[in-house]
Amino acid sequence: MVDPIHLVDVSKRYGDVTALDSVDLTVEPGKVHCLVGPNGSGKTTLLDLLLGLTRPTSGTVTVPDVPVGCSFQSPTFYPGLSVRENLDVFARLSGCPGEGWRAALVDVFDLGHVEDQLAGTLSGGWQKKLDLALGLLKRPTYLLLDEPFSDLDDVAQHRLRTLLTDYCDDDRTILVVTHRVSAFEDIVDRLTVFESGEIRYDGPLDGETTAREQYMTTLGLD
Amino acid sequence: MSLRSLLSKELRWLRRNIATVVLVLVVLPAIVATCTVAFQQVIPRDTPVALVPEDESVTDDEMSAMRGVTTFFADPHSYEAGERDRAVRAMTREEVYAVFVVPPGLLNESADVTVEMVVEEEMVPYEQPSLAIASILRFQAGQILPANVGVERTAVGEDRTLSEFLVSIGAMLVTMLFAFAYVPYILADERQVFRRIRVESSLWQLLASKFAVLIPLLLIPILTFQGIAAYLNFSVNLVAPGAIAVTLLTFVYLTAISLGIMFLTRFETVGRMLNVTLLFGSLAFSNLVYPAGFFSPLRREIAKASPLHYSMVVQRGISLKGNGIGMYTEYLLGLVGFTVLCLCFLAGSVVYYDRGGYRG
Numbered sequence: 001m002v003d004p005i006h007l008v009d010v011s012k013r014y015g016d017v018t019a020l021d022s023v024d025l026t027v028e029p030g031k032v033h034c035l036v037g038p039n040g041s042g043k044t045t046l047l048d049l050l051l052g053l054t055r056p057t058s059g060t061v062t063v064p065d066v067p068v069g070c071s072f073q074s075p076t077f078y079p080g081l082s083v084r085e086n087l088d089v090f091a092r093l094s095g096c097p098g099e100g101w102r103a104a105l106v107d108v109f110d111l112g113h114v115e116d117q118l119a120g121t122l123s124g125g126w127q128k129k130l131d132l133a134l135g136l137l138k139r140p141t142y143l144l145l146d147e148p149f150s151d152l153d154d155v156a157q158h159r160l161r162t163l164l165t166d167y168c169d170d171d172r173t174i175l176v177v178t179h180r181v182s183a184f185e186d187i188v189d190r191l192t193v194f195e196s197g198e199i200r201y202d203g204p205l206d207g208e209t210t211a212r213e214q215y216m217t218t219l220g221l222d
Numbered sequence: 223m224s225l226r227s228l229l230s231k232e233l234r235w236l237r238r239n240i241a242t243v244v245l246v247l248v249v250l251p252a253i254v255a256t257c258t259v260a261f262q263q264v265i266p267r268d269t270p271v272a273l274v275p276e277d278e279s280v281t282d283d284e285m286s287a288m289r290g291v292t293t294f295f296a297d298p299h300s301y302e303a304g305e306r307d308r309a310v311r312a313m314t315r316e317e318v319y320a321v322f323v324v325p326p327g328l329l330n331e332s333a334d335v336t337v338e339m340v341v342e343e344e345m346v347p348y349e350q351p352s353l354a355i356a357s358i359l360r361f362q363a364g365q366i367l368p369a370n371v372g373v374e375r376t377a378v379g380e381d382r383t384l385s386e387f388l389v390s391i392g393a394m395l396v397t398m399l400f401a402f403a404y405v406p407y408i409l410a411d412e413r414q415v416f417r418r419i420r421v422e423s424s425l426w427q428l429l430a431s432k433f434a435v436l437i438p439l440l441l442i443p444i445l446t447f448q449g450i451a452a453y454l455n456f457s458v459n460l461v462a463p464g465a466i467a468v469t470l471l472t473f474v475y476l477t478a479i480s481l482g483i484m485f486l487t488r489f490e491t492v493g494r495m496l497n498v499t500l501l502f503g504s505l506a507f508s509n510l511v512y513p514a515g516f517f518s519p520l521r522r523e524i525a526k527a528s529p530l531h532y533s534m535v536v537q538r539g540i541s542l543k544g545n546g547i548g549m550y551t552e553y554l555l556g557l558v559g560f561t562v563l564c565l566c567f568l569a570g571s572v573v574y575y576d577r578g579g580y581r582g
Contacts, residue, residue, distance in 0.1 A: 051421050055577065068421070076418040080411065094422045134418065 002029040002141055002171050003064040005050060010059030012045050012197075019045040021197040023059070027142075028190070032164065032174045036181040036215050037194030043177040044073060046194075047146055050175070069094070069140030073147045075127040076134075079120025083111055083130055086119050087137070094138040105133040108159050124151040132160065136167075143167065146177045149184075161187060181211045193218040242492045250499060257506065260521040266351045268522050269515030271296040272309035272318040276338075279326040288324045288337070291362045295355050296320070297515055297522070310340065310378070314545060315553070316535045319348050319513045320355070331368040343379040344543045346387040347512050379543060386456045390541045391510050393447045393460050394534055397469055400440060401476035402501035405432070409481060410489045425572050429481070433474070440473050441466070457542075464540040464547035471557055472533040478564035485571035488578070510534045529560045 005027035012020040020042045027033050035043050048054045049061050051070055077086045087102060096102050106112055109129040114122060119130055128151040135143065149157050165187050168174050176184055181191070188211045193201040201218040205211055236243055273288055285300060292298040299318060301309045309321045321340040327333035337359065341352045356375045363371035409432065419428050448460045459465065480497045487493030509516070509525035516522075525531045536550040536557070547554070 053417060053420055070418075070421055072417055074414070076415050078412060078415050090418070090422065 002066055002173070004028050005064070005142065005173075005175075006060070006062040007046075007049070008060045008062075010046075010049065010056045010061060012042075012049065012054065013057045018197050020049075020056075023197075023199055025192060025199065025202065027173060027175055029141075029171065029173045030169060031189040032168050032176065032184070032187050033190045033192065034181060034184050034188040034211060035175065035177045035192050035194060036211070037179065038219075039179055041179075041194040042197040043179075043194055044146060045197075047144055047175075047177050050142075050144060063142070066141035067095075067138050068142045068144065069135045069138055070144040071128075071132045071135035071146060071148055073150070075131040077119050077127075077130055079118065081119060082116050083119055083122070084115040086130060086134065087111075087115075090134045091137050096137045097139045101139055102137065105136055108163050109133050109156070110159075125153060125156065128152055129156060136163075141172055143172065143174045144177070145174065147179070148176060149178070149180070157183065181215045185211045191215070195219060239491070242490070242495060245492055245495050250495070253499070253503075257503075259518075260507065260524065261517045266348075266355075266513065266516045267295055268297050268519040269295075269320070269348070269351075269513050270318045270522070271298055271320040271322060272301055272312055273298050273322050273324055274301040274306050274309045275303040276323050276325045278303045280324055281326070281329075284326065284328040285324060287328055287367055288322065291359065291366055292322060294362055295358050297519065298322075311549070313340070313342060314539065314543065314549060316345075316513065316539075319345060319515070320352060322359075328363075328367050328369050328371065333369040334372070335369050336372040336374050337363070339373055339375045341375065341377055342543070343377045343381045344387070344538075345513065346382055346384050347516075349377075380457065382457065382542060385454070386451070386458050387538075387542065388511075389447055389451050389456055389458050390460065390465075390538050391534070393444055393469060393541075394472070394510060394530075394537060395505070396443045396447075397440065397473050398476060398501055398504060398530075400436075400443070401473055402480045402497045402504075405436060405477050406480050406484045406494060406497050409484060410494070413489050420576070425576060429568070429572070433477070436477070437470055437473065440470060444469060459544070460537075460541045462540050464550075465537050467547070468533055468536045468540070468550075468554065468557070471554075471561055472530065472537075475529065475557070475561040475564040478561070478568040482564070482568040482571040485568070485575040488575065504528065504530050508534065529557055532557060 007023055007025040010020055010023045011018065023046065035046065037043050045054070047070070049056055050063055051068065078089065081089065087106070091102055106115070109132060111129060111133060114126055119127065122130065132145070132148060135145065148160060152160065164174055176188075178184065181188070188205060190204050191201065191211050191214055192199055193215055201214065205214065271292060273285060273292065275285060280303060289298045289300065306321070306323065309318065312318050313321055319341070323338040323340065325335040325337060327335045339352070339356055339359070341348060352375065356373045360371065360373045363373070416425065419425065444460050444466060448458070451458045451460065479500070483496050484493045487496065507521060507524045508528040508530040509521070510530070514522040514525040514531065532553045536553050539545040539550060540547060
């Protein structure tokens with residue numbers, strides 16, 4: 001069994017701006033955990049902390065030593081390489097488990113049509129798909145996704161939702177960061193609501209209250 | 223109405239980019255205007271030259287007199303009797319650009335003496351000035367010194383054309399352009415992938431791979447220069463191992479500086495402008511073409527403090543003069559030390575960039 005991710009009393013400040021304030025959070029393995037909150041609530045900063053892209057101003061972040069994959073809000077790939085070349089580069093860099101898995105990702109995200117196009121010339125939706133495929137390439141134990149449905153059409157959203165549902169098991173965890181919880185309602189196991197860098201709610205969904213209802217209630221918007 | 227809206231947008235753009243705008247429109251012109259003080263005269267009056275007594279019989283007064291005469295057109299450095307070889311070696315290393323062998327009897331009214339002026343054939347831009355200097359010396363000595371002074375100009379080394387001389391400089395210019403303009407451009411172009419690279423690998427690995435590819439790539443322009451030089455029957459050997467080594471070393475330290483600036487400025491436009499400024503500044507003040515001491519003593523001192531000047535001296539010494547790399551051991555050690563410093567600067571700037579986190 002994989003260890004959980006722990007954040008203990010974590011704060012992150014950029015100059016005078018407090019992005020996160022004394023956050024305690026545990027991300028249990030084998031769950032789809034959704035971090036939700038309005039724009040600027042500190043979600044992306046938390047993701048950066050988990051990925052080691054920035055350091056906490058105070059507190060402790062513990063991420064188990066297992067493969068961690070990610071898809072960013074803004075696509076991150078080589079714009080001057082084709083889709084196929086990007087997949088090749090990052091498959092080698094991150095350690096893709098096999099050609100079959102790579103082919104499955106190309107199929108799920110329908111990237112076969114654009115494999116020879118320069119990644120930088122793709123439209124926003126295709127760029128997002130490529131970024132998601134790159135994040136999944138190494139079949140990570142912890143998959144961290146920042147606004148994974150943004151720019152995706154309905155078909156792509158459906159396919160991704162199916163993939164994520166199948167992906168999550170005892171050893172694989174998905175942490176989704178979003179400001180639109182409704183897109184994930186049917187697959188989320190646990191919800192954490194952020195506001196102004198602080199956690200307002202953190203708990204499992206009991207099946208009676210939807211993620212969106214819990215979110216709206218927490219923020220006093222119902 | 224739309225024009226007014228767009229004008230207001232331009233004003234907002236000015237406000238948002240005030241650092242770059244101030245750099246381009248205020249700091250750069252101020253620097254360029256200030257730098258003109260380093261260009262004071264066209265005739266080389268501050269070029270370092272060596273004064274060597276012909277033998278032990280030359281007195282201190284005679285050396286002082288010769289020093290006084292040469293001060294009109296050069297920056298004289300005195301050597302001891304018997305140090306002619308050391309002075310010529312200094313000329314080969316471009317520490318001085320001419321060697322004056324001072325004969326005894328300069329202060330003797332009845333004496334006919336000849337001052338030997340030794341210059342290098344390969345230092346093409348100094349050829350015409352050295353002829354002029356010989357004439358000036360002849361005239362000044364006749365006016366000031368009691369003896370009847372003649373000047374004999376001796377050129378050592380191989381005769382080279384200006385084109386041959388410029389080919390070796392061209393290779394260095396391309397190296398500078400590559401380091402200060404092209405490499406920062408290609409890295410900035412890939413900036414969007416840095417976050418994924420930092421997760422899957424590291425910026426250190428990224429930089430290592432860049433250097434591993436770009437350093438051998440630089441051999442292509444060097445080979446191109448050599449190919450053209452061979453086609454034109456130039457006597458230049460840019461592919462001598464020592465010349466290649468110093469060119470690649472130069473590329474490494476210049477690239478470390480330019481990339482360090484890019485990381486420190488987070489790949490903002492201001493970083494590119496700083497690199498362009500450094501490129502032109504290095505061109506203007508490293509005395510790649512003219513001997514140190516042309517234009518002003520200030521420019522000579524700046525050149526002597528510039529590692530690029532020594533890179534050029536070593537590369538030229540090997541590729542144009544055919545000297546062995548051993549002639550420039552101290553210069554090379556200094557360049558290696560400077561390269562290490564530049565790589566430390568790059569490392570520090572990457573750490574700064576890494577710790578800054580994402581603020582987009």
